[in-house]
Amino acid sequence: MNVRKARRRKSPSGVEAVTALVGRAFVVLFALTVLLPFLWVIYTSFKSGHEITSSPWGIPATLRWENFSNAWQKASIGQYFLNSFLVTVATLAILIPIGAMAAYVLARYPFRGSQILYGTFLSGMMFPIFLTIVPLFFLMNDLGLMDTLTGLVAVYVAFSLPFTVFVLTGFFQTLPDDLAEAAMIDGCGDARVFWKVMLPLARPGLVVVGIFNAIGLWNEYSLALVLIPSEENRTLPLGIANLVMVQHYQSDWGALFAGLVIVMIPVMVLYWLFRDKIHETMLAGAIKG
């Protein structure tokens, strides 16, 4: 209390005020360098191809919504969007239950070797995708899962497990014991306690992990690049990347920018709604990983 008073009494010197002002300006300037390119993509997606090439910075004369329908239909963004959506939803639908089950057991039922198993899951956060890419490419060929969305989902589930198990194990460790014990005394079995009592309690954790994974899966490029060679199975990042290559010849720039907006807007909205939780989760992952 005394310290706080002492601080307040002390008026900031001129130098400090200037430093603070410079800091402010710098911070805002940096925010602009981050935001302006995104704003530029968004308003450019309403311009005609001619407007884009003749005055890249200019504001669109009319809002050309047709860029979006062109992107969706002619440039197949609609198809890619559907593929990405299916892959993301299917991956989460498998990942969250099996990740939560494993995390629950690892958190609350210690057995001989459970620490080693937990460590093995965590080590997955350390292996770069490219260490496994060639063996994975042949494995998928052997299993007949090459170039299938099913195969991509299986691989995505596997690669998302380490982080999911890590976060959820931490979450289950913090849940109080008494509720589980009370349910046990009432005659519930272990599995029933999990599904009826503990899993509903873990809902905040599941939501964070789900959103965090959804963003990563929606954006994923490297694995899809190697595992999905055919056009009709492309996910959005693959489709957009390909569109840039072909736009050099066709130059329907408007549709390309509309495509970019379609890829980035869902994750930006999701991120903004849950940003505090996402920051927390990223920090936890960084400090462990």
Add this chain to the structure above:
Amino acid sequence: MKRRGRTLFVASFLAPAVAVYGLFVCWPVLQAFQFSMFRWKGISENKTFVGLENFQRLVEDKFFWQALEHNLWIVGVGGSITMALALAISHALQDQSRFTRFLRGTYLFPHIVSMVVVAILWMFVYNPSIGLLTQSIQKMGFSDFNVTWLADPKTALPAVSAAFVWYAIGFYVMLFAAGLKAISKDVEEAAELDGARGLRKFWRVTWPLLWSVKRVAVIHFIISALNIFALVFLMTDGGPDRKTEVMLTYLYEQAFENSQYGYSTALAVANFAIVMALSAFVMFVFRKDPTGARA
């Protein structure tokens, strides 16, 4: 009876995750170490064991060394710039007003959109005819100005690195902000009462107290910079004349364009080993926390 039921429960709850993880992550990781010792072009009969020959070839491969050098350039130059900017920004953003929280939220946008979006965005920044950068410089009065940023061997690597810094920085702002928040107000105020202010306070008090956060940040940057792929692959594909080639774009070329499966897997193992070695080195450098606090 009860005991057996519990074992069954534990096993059945672990089984799905262990099966998927084992098959699609652990098994390929183990295979990677095996593949790296074979000469193999994808046809199973022609798989010959060659021991460490692939690694020997790697050591003599000047394109690999060049690629590694580019990765390390990004770690050194890009990393220093990222850390300095992130530290300055997070230090200037310490109050918890709505406005600063808004700003802090925006910094992470590049990190949460797809790397594909980042790459395409920066291709438009650097595009020589409709690019924002060249256009803006010309508008400022330098009408002859014409640099083909990504096609010029001199500017390509810095240009790609700038895009990477732009992408990376928000994450480190967040990290340092969390570190600064954890520094106890009492310590800060005690330092101020002792007359330490401004830069002096920063170097004497704040900077040493950020020890464990700095370690996390440096290791994190090393890992992500040595594993750059999509950004370079899309922006330049390693060009011009391999001037932006990084380890993983070279790996991709060897594996999926030249079908050098054994050799490319050796490259993947080497990449992993380099990442681990550098991280261990950083851990060693930062081994003693001068503040004595636990990391």
